[in-house]
Structure formats: C-alpha cells, structure tokens
Amino acid sequence: VASFGPLDLNPRSPTYGCITSTPKPGWSDVDLVRPIRQAFNVPIGFDTDVNAAALAEWRWGAAQGLQSFVYLTIGTGIGGGGLINGQRMHGLIHPEMGHLRIPHDLAGDPFPGACPFHGDCLEGLASGPAFIARWGQPAETLPDDHPAWRLEAQYLSLALVNIICTLSPQRLILGGGVMQRQRLFPLIQ
Ligand SMILES: [Zn+2]
Numbered sequence: 001v002a003s004f005g006p007l008d009l010n011p012r013s014p015t016y017g018c019i020t021s022t023p024k025p026g027w028s029d030v031d032l033v034r035p036i037r038q039a040f041n042v043p044i045g046f047d048t049d050v051n052a053a054a055l056a057e058w059r060w061g062a063a064q065g066l067q068s069f070v071y072l073t074i075g076t077g078i079g080g081g082g083l084i085n086g087q088r089m090h091g092l093i094h095p096e097m098g099h100l101r102i103p104h105d106l107a108g109d110p111f112p113g114a115c116p117f118h119g120d121c122l123e124g125l126a127s128g129p130a131f132i133a134r135w136g137q138p139a140e141t142l143p144d145d146h147p148a149w150r151l152e153a154q155y156l157s158l159a160l161v162n163i164i165c166t167l168s169p170q171r172l173i174l175g176g177g178v179m180q181r182q183r184l185f186p187l188i189q
Helices: 033-039 049-060 122-126 128-135 147-167 184-188
Strands: 069-074 078-084 171-175
Touching: 049 069, 049 078, 049 171, 069 147, 078 122, 122 128, 122 147, 128 147, 147 171, 147 184
Parallel strands: 069 171
Antiparallel strands: 069 078
C-alpha cells in the first residue's frame, strides 16, 4: 500500500497504517492498511508513494544494483525516497525532502512560495502549483525559452546538492510531471 503522506510507518504504533495530519480535506487519520488486511489474507507492505516509486526504480528501473540512491518526484508536490545502504529511510517519520529549505534570492525571485506550511521551501518554490502561482499558468504551457525553466533548474540543483551532501547517494533519479520537460534535465546537470 503506497500513499501520499504523512504516514505512520511504525509497526509498533497504535496508528500504524494511517495517514497522520494532512491539509488534504477528509484524509487526516484515515486507516489505509486495516481495511485491506481485513479484506485480504495476504502480507501487506506500507510506505509513502514516493518510496514505492523508488523501490520500483530499484527493482525494475534506473536504480538496479545500487545500495544507496534517492528518487525525487517533482509534480503536484515534491517528495523524495530511496535506499541508503540497502535500507529504506524510516526513522522518526519518513523523509520529507520536498520541504527542504534552500537559498531564495528574493531580489531575483520575489515569489513568496506556495507551501501552506513553510512558504518558500523547495515544494513551495519549485512544485507544479508553484509554477501556476508564480507565472499564472501551469508548467506544461510555458515555452522552452521562458525564464521559469532556468529558475526551476536552479532550485532543484540546490536541493540536489543538499541531498548529495547529507545522504551521499550513488545516483539521483528525477521523475514527476514537471520533469517531463526535456529542457529541464540538462539545465539541472
Ligand atoms: Zn514546505
């Protein structure tokens, strides 16, 4: 079972299998695992949507054979997951890489950010909704030569540098709707 977070992933917690507090209406405290366990007599794994995508990259995709990698999705939100030394990064909670704080030059980009919690965290500056809020149109309608792409590449690069410096992954994999734009990847590189 894979879901958007935040999730309770601690098997010893009484609320294991539940979504915790989310701004998405009607989803706080919803138990995702118990109804499926009651309906099907099968083993159940439970993790974030982005960790499930990361495990799929590890099993079938761009992370095959690696012990340490990070998968980052940039779309309606930004989230990261992956493996470090062959283990998922479950600790206090699960990684919330979308909410990394990165340098924000307000003179060059006065947009205050779109994250309801932090304003100008990574997700607030570089997610799909941030495109709409900053430029008045979704990323997919902006032309290749629009300044939005260089700014987007700058923010994503700063986030990736932080991830490299803290987790030392052998590979970074970028996915999600915003990354469908071919021009973006070489700008980040
Ligand atoms: Zn945030």
